Structures are given as C-alpha cells and as structure tokens.
Amino acid sequence: MSAIPSLQTRLDLAGLDDLFTADERIVRDSVRTMCERRIDPYVADWFERGEIDDIRGLTKELGELGVLGMHLTGYGCAGMSAVDYGLACLELEASDSGIRSLVSVQGSLAMFGIWRWGSEEQKQRWLPDMAAGTAIGCFGLTEPDHGSDPGSMRTNARRDGDDWILNGAKMWITNGSAADVAVVWAQTDEGIRGFAVPTDTPGFSAPLIKHKMSLRASVTSELVFDNVRLPADAVFPEVRGLKGPLSCLNEARYGIVWGALGAARSALEAAITYAGEREQFGKPIAGFQLTQAKIAEMYLEYAKGLLLANHLGRRKDAHTLRPEQVSLGKLNNVREALDICRTARTILGANGISLEFPVIRHMNNLESVLTYEGTVEMHTLVVGQSLTGLPAFR
Structure with a gap:
C-alpha cells in the first residue's frame, strides 16, 4: 500500500494553489512562517487569559513583515495587491481571528480611513508609524445603541471657534485600549464627519471590555469622549455622510x-x-x-x-x-x-x-x-x- 500523501498535499485536492502566482505564494508562506513562530505557540494561552502578551511588540513585528496597510500605497505602506492582502488575512486568521482583526482594523479601517479621506498632514503624521507598527490605530463607528444603523449614531462634534468638541461613546472597538489614534465618526451640523483623534487628548478614555467568550486574543474596548477638544486639522477635510x-x-x-x-x-x-x-x-x-x-x-x-x-x-x-x-x-x-x-x-x-x-x-x-x-x-x-x-x- 502506498504512503498517504502529506496533509498539505491532501488539502490541495482541488489544486487551488494553482490559482496563485509564485510571488503570491511567497507572501502567503512568509505570513504563515511568522505566525508559526510568533503566534501559534502562544495564542491558546492568550485566548484563555483574555490578553495578548506584548501587543506593541507583536504589532511592530507585523509592521516589519509588511502586512499593516499592505494594500495601500505610499507613506511606508507595501503597496501590494488585494490577493496578497487576502492571503495574508487567511494565514493570520488560521492562527486566530483576533490577530487578523488587529491587522484588519489597523490597515483596512484606521489606516485606510486616513489614507482615503485624511488630509496630507494627517497622512504624514500617522501612516508611516502605523505601517511600521510603532503606532496602533482603532476605528470608532459602532455605538452601544447603534450597530447596523450607524446613521443614527449619537456621538457628536460641534464647532467651538476653530476647534471641535467631541462627545459620545463607541462600543466593541478592536485595538481601542492600545491605540495611539482613533478614527472616529460623529454627527455634526454638516452631517457625519470623520476625525483623527490622538488617544492622549484630554477627555478621551478607552475602558477595556472584559468577560468576552469570543475574540479573547484581541483588545476590545469602549471609547468615551467627554468634551474632547480637537484642533481644526483633526477633521477629515472633505468626506460627509456614511460614504x-x-x-x-x-x-x-x-x-x-x-x-x-x-x-x-x-x-x-x-x-x-x-x-x-x-x-x-x-x-x-x-x-x-x-x-x-x-x-x-x-x-x-x-x-x-x-x-x-x-x-x-x-x-x-x-x-x-x-x-x-x-x-x-x-x-x-x-x-x-x-x-x-x-x-x-x-x-x-x-x-x-x-x-x-x-x-x-x-x-x-x-x-x-x-x-x-x-x-x-x-x-x-x-x-x-x-x-x-x-x-x-x-
């Protein structure tokens, strides 16, 4: 009787590896190798304890690998393809959904929000450090009472001279308690607008959400804005509404x-x-x-x-x-x-x-x-x- 092929060979029963170019497979294998070394031996313990050891160190290593904002161009981002990014997400989530969420929120929500809608000054300030993993971002949209209907959000920002005053709360925010910058969406007299909020701004807090039975190897937080004063250049300059x-x-x-x-x-x-x-x-x-x-x-x-x-x-x-x-x-x-x-x-x-x-x-x-x-x-x-x-x- 012939030997049973390796599990990896059997799992390619449909020949799906042929879908991808040699370069795409290199990207996939690089992420897989990093996950096998840096995440897989520890993630069950992180999940059981409900915390990631040295999240900043891990984020920096993910930045060095080039997966943070990897499908964006410029500002230190890798400028890779959507398929490259997809394969990276697959390998990250094969380790744990919480780790893929960290990367997804960093790159596709916070970084993309700044990259697509931010001013040049905002991009220069935040994106290089976020791509390198030396700054962590989060994305504030969901609220305690508003999930599927974000247009009814209660978080609001009003003008005060040249500044903005931000009040309200966001809920279930990945990376929130670890973040250096929060991309926050709020109601204004001009419609819904986005803000890049440094998390060391007075009045900002991000209490950690505990007692989760899912995504335990992930930082999940509430964001609270208590008369957070932001300068005029904190707002995204053009975009309005839910777009x-x-x-x-x-x-x-x-x-x-x-x-x-x-x-x-x-x-x-x-x-x-x-x-x-x-x-x-x-x-x-x-x-x-x-x-x-x-x-x-x-x-x-x-x-x-x-x-x-x-x-x-x-x-x-x-x-x-x-x-x-x-x-x-x-x-x-x-x-x-x-x-x-x-x-x-x-x-x-x-x-x-x-x-x-x-x-x-x-x-x-x-x-x-x-x-x-x-x-x-x-x-x-x-x-x-x-x-x-x-x-x-x-």
Whole structure:
C-alpha cells in the first residue's frame, strides 16, 4: 500500500494553489512562517487569559513583515495587491481571528480611513508609524445603541471657534485600549464627519471590555469622549455622510472574506489529523463513512469559499469589485467557515472543546466574525436588494 500523501498535499485536492502566482505564494508562506513562530505557540494561552502578551511588540513585528496597510500605497505602506492582502488575512486568521482583526482594523479601517479621506498632514503624521507598527490605530463607528444603523449614531462634534468638541461613546472597538489614534465618526451640523483623534487628548478614555467568550486574543474596548477638544486639522477635510465609514468597512469586510477561511482550514486540518489518529472499534475514525462524509463536506465548502475569495480579489485588483459582491463573500465564507468549525468539533468529540486543539477557539471567534462589520441579516438584505431591486431594510 502506498504512503498517504502529506496533509498539505491532501488539502490541495482541488489544486487551488494553482490559482496563485509564485510571488503570491511567497507572501502567503512568509505570513504563515511568522505566525508559526510568533503566534501559534502562544495564542491558546492568550485566548484563555483574555490578553495578548506584548501587543506593541507583536504589532511592530507585523509592521516589519509588511502586512499593516499592505494594500495601500505610499507613506511606508507595501503597496501590494488585494490577493496578497487576502492571503495574508487567511494565514493570520488560521492562527486566530483576533490577530487578523488587529491587522484588519489597523490597515483596512484606521489606516485606510486616513489614507482615503485624511488630509496630507494627517497622512504624514500617522501612516508611516502605523505601517511600521510603532503606532496602533482603532476605528470608532459602532455605538452601544447603534450597530447596523450607524446613521443614527449619537456621538457628536460641534464647532467651538476653530476647534471641535467631541462627545459620545463607541462600543466593541478592536485595538481601542492600545491605540495611539482613533478614527472616529460623529454627527455634526454638516452631517457625519470623520476625525483623527490622538488617544492622549484630554477627555478621551478607552475602558477595556472584559468577560468576552469570543475574540479573547484581541483588545476590545469602549471609547468615551467627554468634551474632547480637537484642533481644526483633526477633521477629515472633505468626506460627509456614511460614504466615509462605509468605504472603510468595505475594505475590512473584503479581508474577512479570506480570513474566515483560515479559521476553517485550521479546524479542518485538526479534524483530519485527529480522525486519523483516534481509534474506535478497532480502527481510526477517519475510516468510517460518516466521518469521511463530514470531512468531504467541510473541504468542499472550504474549496468553494477560496474560489469565491480569489475571484473577488481579482475583481478588486481590477477595480471592478462592488460592495454587494463583498457582502456576498462575507455572508457565504463566514457562515460556511463557522459550520466547518462546528462539524470539526463533532469529529474531535470532547477533545473539541479543549484549547489543546484550535477548533473551539476558532468556533467561538467566528461567532463574532459572523455578526461584526455587517450582520448576517444585513448582508443577506444587501444581496437580496441586488437580486430583486427592492430594498428591505425598513
């Protein structure tokens, strides 16, 4: 009997590596190598304790690797392709959704917001340090009472001479307590506007959110603004309304389309390995039909998800990607990744709930990814409106 091919070879059953150029595979493998060295040995402990050791050191290493704002150009950013960025997100989330969230919020929300909508002075002040990982950013849109309806936000900014006075609160903010700058969206007399808020400004605070059972290897905070006085040059000069924050969210959602597949792949790998080693009734459980049916279905959805992610990435690089297509990708890939993790948990049985294996950690994390940056319901309605031509949000 011939030897069983390596797990990596078996996981490329569909030949999906052929989708990517040699340079893209180098980017992917570089991120994977860094994650194997710097994150994988420690992340289960971070998750269990609910804190990341030396987040600033980790962020600096991610900057040195070039993944922070890697799809942006200039200001120290790597200027790489959307597919490169997607593959990086996949590898980061294969380690943990919280680590991918750190990178996604830094690059696709905070950095992209400044890069796309900020003044030249704001870009020069913040982007080089953020790309290097020596400054951390966060993104303030969601509020305690306003998630899917950001247009009803209560955080407000009013003019006081040449300054702005910012009041309100934001909730569930990744990187918040560690951030040096917060990109904050607020109601003004001129509509919703964006601000680059240094976190050492008097009146700003970022209490850490505790008692989470998901994304525990991630800094999650509330942002509180108590008469925060900002100079005139803190506001983004031109953008008004929801166009600004929604453009940032679209960037981050694109990364999630890829990232969720990393969690799925990690769970699938764990399930295949475990099933090959766990013996019941005299043979490995991988040799039973029901287990093989689960593994085949898991791989099928993973492969389809990667095909979709790559297609959307190629469209993004061709500047033809539409927001509703990103919604389609997030809706499908996160939902299927979560189902893959849940199925993997059944293969591992009781061991599936142990942090000795990555499955329950990925499963819990994806419960958050399923609803953040657009809930399942909202993305379903975006897709539904695209197909029927009729909005159903109200």
